Amino acid sequence: MKEVNKDNQKEFFDWTYGFSTREPLSKFYTIVESSRNYYEKLLLSSNCRNKNMLEYGCGTGSYAFFLAEYGAKVIGIDISETGIKLAKERAKQEMVENVQFLLMDAEAMEFEDNSFDIVCGTGILHHLHLHKALSELARVLNPTGKAIFIEPMGHNPMINLYRRFTPRFRVEDEHPLTVKDLSLMKEFFHKVDWEFFSSVFAISGAIP
Numbered sequence: 001m002k003e004v005n006k007d008n009q010k011e012f013f014d015w016t017y018g019f020s021t022r023e024p025l026s027k028f029y030t031i032v033e034s035s036r037n038y039y040e041k042l043l044l045s046s047n048c049r050n051k052n053m054l055e056y057g058c059g060t061g062s063y064a065f066f067l068a069e070y071g072a073k074v075i076g077i078d079i080s081e082t083g084i085k086l087a088k089e090r091a092k093q094e095m096v097e098n099v100q101f102l103l104m105d106a107e108a109m110e111f112e113d114n115s116f117d118i119v120c121g122t123g124i125l126h127h128l129h130l131h132k133a134l135s136e137l138a139r140v141l142n143p144t145g146k147a148i149f150i151e152p153m154g155h156n157p158m159i160n161l162y163r164r165f166t167p168r169f170r171v172e173d174e175h176p177l178t179v180k181d182l183s184l185m186k187e188f189f190h191k192v193d194w195e196f197f198s199s200v201f202a203i204s205g206a207i208p
Helices: 006-019 023-031 033-045 064-069 081-093 130-140 157-165 179-187
Strands: 052-056 073-078 099-103 116-122 141-152 191-197 201-207
Touching: 006 081, 033 064, 033 116, 033 141, 033 191, 052 064, 064 073, 064 081, 064 099, 073 081, 081 099, 116 130, 130 141, 130 179, 179 191
Parallel strands: 052 073, 052 116, 073 099, 116 141
Antiparallel strands: 141 201, 191 201
């Protein structure tokens, strides 16, 4: 598995969050709305009130504010300074106190071991060196913790064709996950489940 060019990642997401370049993709993501709904149900079924939660690759806030509404204590991390800046501004404007946003490398987090009850993320793992990311997730989760992610899959030929014709909406290093990638999770977590949606997205839940 090749290393990820983090400078390219940072530059791309600073640009994305600063200029809303993903807006043309909104119709595409509407197609897979069912996967998002399922993801939210999984998060809420984890009884997140008073839980220490980490949003891994939070962007401008993503689900951090959603989780905070249900009583979770949320920390969001991202490699993009622009994303973190906008997330902090939103938290201040909405006077949300139980969220915190930090600029951080997802492959080398600065948290102590066993820091979180739940780690979650949407479309982040496929941007990372998967082995490093999974190792870090297992490290920061407590012994009864849970990881919940929604990720694009790389098995649909039509989606792969679409991706090739829309290169400006993604980073060169990103790699939609395969079933083999999902199986790698079993090296770090003793229980792994996943659910597929329209051959495009998968949701995985893992327990250390």
